[in-house]
Amino acid sequence: MNFIEARKLVHEYIRRDEDDNVESILTALDEVDLDVRQGEFVAVLGHNGSGKSTLAKHLNVLLAPSGGTLWVDGKDAEDADNLWEIRQNTGMVFQNPDNQIIASVVEEDVAFGPENIGVPTSEIWKRVERSLKSVGMIQYREHSPNRLSGGQKQRVAIAGVMAMEPKCIVLDEPTAMLDPNGRTEVLDAVEELNRKKGVTVILITHYMEEVVRADRVYVMDNGKVVMQGTPRAVFSQVDTLKSYRLDVPQITLLAHELQKAGLKVPQGILTRQELVEALCQLY
Amino acid sequence: MLRDITIGQYYPSNSIIHKLDPRTKLMLTLVYILSLFIFQNVAGFAVVTVGLVLIILLSKVPIGYMVKGLKAIVIILVITAVFNLFLTPGETLVVFWKLRITKEGLKNACFMTVRLIYLILGSSVLTLTTTPNQLTDGLEKSLKPLNKIRVPVHEIAMMMSIALRFIPILIEETDKIMKAQLARGADFESGNLVKKAKSMVPLLVPLFISAFRRANDLALAMEARCYHGGAGRTKMKPLKYKSADGVAYLVMAGYFAAVILVRRFF
Numbered sequence: 001m002n003f004i005e006a007r008k009l010v011h012e013y014i015r016r017d018e019d020d021n022v023e024s025i026l027t028a029l030d031e032v033d034l035d036v037r038q039g040e041f042v043a044v045l046g047h048n049g050s051g052k053s054t055l056a057k058h059l060n061v062l063l064a065p066s067g068g069t070l071w072v073d074g075k076d077a078e079d080a081d082n083l084w085e086i087r088q089n090t091g092m093v094f095q096n097p098d099n100q101i102i103a104s105v106v107e108e109d110v111a112f113g114p115e116n117i118g119v120p121t122s123e124i125w126k127r128v129e130r131s132l133k134s135v136g137m138i139q140y141r142e143h144s145p146n147r148l149s150g151g152q153k154q155r156v157a158i159a160g161v162m163a164m165e166p167k168c169i170v171l172d173e174p175t176a177m178l179d180p181n182g183r184t185e186v187l188d189a190v191e192e193l194n195r196k197k198g199v200t201v202i203l204i205t206h207y208m209e210e211v212v213r214a215d216r217v218y219v220m221d222n223g224k225v226v227m228q229g230t231p232r233a234v235f236s237q238v239d240t241l242k243s244y245r246l247d248v249p250q251i252t253l254l255a256h257e258l259q260k261a262g263l264k265v266p267q268g269i270l271t272r273q274e275l276v277e278a279l280c281q282l283y
Numbered sequence: 284m285l286r287d288i289t290i291g292q293y294y295p296s297n298s299i300i301h302k303l304d305p306r307t308k309l310m311l312t313l314v315y316i317l318s319l320f321i322f323q324n325v326a327g328f329a330v331v332t333v334g335l336v337l338i339i340l341l342s343k344v345p346i347g348y349m350v351k352g353l354k355a356i357v358i359i360l361v362i363t364a365v366f367n368l369f370l371t372p373g374e375t376l377v378v379f380w381k382l383r384i385t386k387e388g389l390k391n392a393c394f395m396t397v398r399l400i401y402l403i404l405g406s407s408v409l410t411l412t413t414t415p416n417q418l419t420d421g422l423e424k425s426l427k428p429l430n431k432i433r434v435p436v437h438e439i440a441m442m443m444s445i446a447l448r449f450i451p452i453l454i455e456e457t458d459k460i461m462k463a464q465l466a467r468g469a470d471f472e473s474g475n476l477v478k479k480a481k482s483m484v485p486l487l488v489p490l491f492i493s494a495f496r497r498a499n500d501l502a503l504a505m506e507a508r509c510y511h512g513g514a515g516r517t518k519m520k521p522l523k524y525k526s527a528d529g530v531a532y533l534v535m536a537g538y539f540a541a542v543i544l545v546r547r548f549f
Contacts, residue, residue: 100504102504146452161508
């Protein structure tokens with residue numbers, strides 16, 4: 001069984017008036033199927049309002065599905081008994097770094113998760129050290145989070161999740177509020193966790209450049225999964241992506257335009273290096 | 284201007300006072316405050332002064348730094364002194380026009396002013412030598428017995444520490460909104476009190492909305508990290524009494540006895 005298996009997952013936001021009559025129904029997830037294997041790096045891509053954040057909140061059981069089934073780590077997410085175990089196994093990092101740091105000292109914030117699940121004191125210290133090291137923030141352990149940059153705060157948030165030793169982390173637009181430097185910092189940390197520690201990563205984003213690092217990509221639009229595959233396969237369909245109001249990475253776009261102009265460049269070029277090599281082989 | 288707020292300010296150092304358990308310091312502060320209202324004469328005043336000076340010296344916090352904290356209460360001090368000076372009945376010393384200064388009034392005014400100054404100085408030793416986290420931890424542990432009468436002690440302590448964490452963030456946000464509104468032509472400076480209060484509305488409304496949004500986000504993030512109240516929670520830095528705390532309690536008992544004895548026999 002896959003680590004995460006969603007079948008025909010539906011979520012509806014129902015707005016009611018004062019008398020409890022249904023005023024309007026917004027279908028944020030519309031029969032979504034999602035399969036993520038243990039150790040995989042999966043990106044979920046979508047425009048604002050495509051339902052990608054709603055999907056992320058289901059994986060951590062912060063929202064309950066209105067229909068369909070969801071299994072996380074072999075456990076039924078609808079069973080209330082599994083709630084804490086699932087939350088421990090799939091950590092979640094949110095968009096705004098300020099709003100998810102609880103303590104006024106970095107190391108105490110990282111300890112918050114382990115404290116909640118009742119890890120003994122001596123083990124907490126080890127875990128805090130290990131997870132701060134894994135995101136390269138160990139030298140800031142006694143700092144106040146208020147003095148850190150956005151990228152550093154977000155790495156602290158990731159360390160806070162890692163200290164619970166989850167099998168999977170879900171990152172819900174972790175870089176949306178960061179500058180380009182912070183963005184690379186955070187993604188490098190995430191990629192390293194995935195490659196070195198084998199943590200399953202689900203990255204929710206609308207930045208195309210970030211998706212290139214993933215093993216597989218899901219593209220969502222209007223609550224539905226409309227495309228899936230490797231980044232290369234997805235990005236080779238530039239026109240389809242554009243119809244979902246998504247832009248491909250600049251380099252892919254350039255390759256696409258060159259191809260349209262009659263050059264024999266292969267589909268789905270993702271990095272500058274690849275384009276350079278492809279162009280060099282032409283002549 | 285907003286950055287000058289000194290609530291919960293901590294002065295880092297590694298003095299003996301800094302290393303005491305926060306529970307001990309809370310208890311010490313409580314006893315100290317009690318003693319301020321027990322002493323009634325100059326001898327008692329001397330004992331309290333010796334106690335205070337000793338603690339301040341031990342804490343290694345510069346005196347000037349502490350006195351700065353008094354600025355905020357200068358008005359209260361003056362009002363208290365004036366009221367006590369003129370409104371205490373008793374043996375008349377001087378009469379100006381309709382105002383009478385009595386001997387008792389003079390004494391009361393002096394003692395009340397000294398009491399207030401000492402109160403602020405003494406309790407600021409607590410906040411200057413204890414990090415906000417230790418303080419909330421200490422409160423949580425000391426008030427634990429109240430759990431039996433269903434006071435949600437853990438939750439209150441958690442709220443306190445979150446509030447402390449968000450003070451700088453909200454201050455920064457207020458600054459930002461203020462600048463944004465100024466850029467749109469808002470005027471926070473001119474006009475009388477009513478007009479000034481009214482001009483705060485465009486500042487407070489966005490601030491409240493954003494505070495609620497933050498609270499919502501934070502609650503979600505806490506739940507995602509398995510927070511489910513105080514039950515079954517462990518601590519990264521559990522509080523433990525050390526031998527220094529025992530000594531502190533002994534000294535405190537001695538001090539309190541001295542204050543009471545001085546009140547009875549002098």
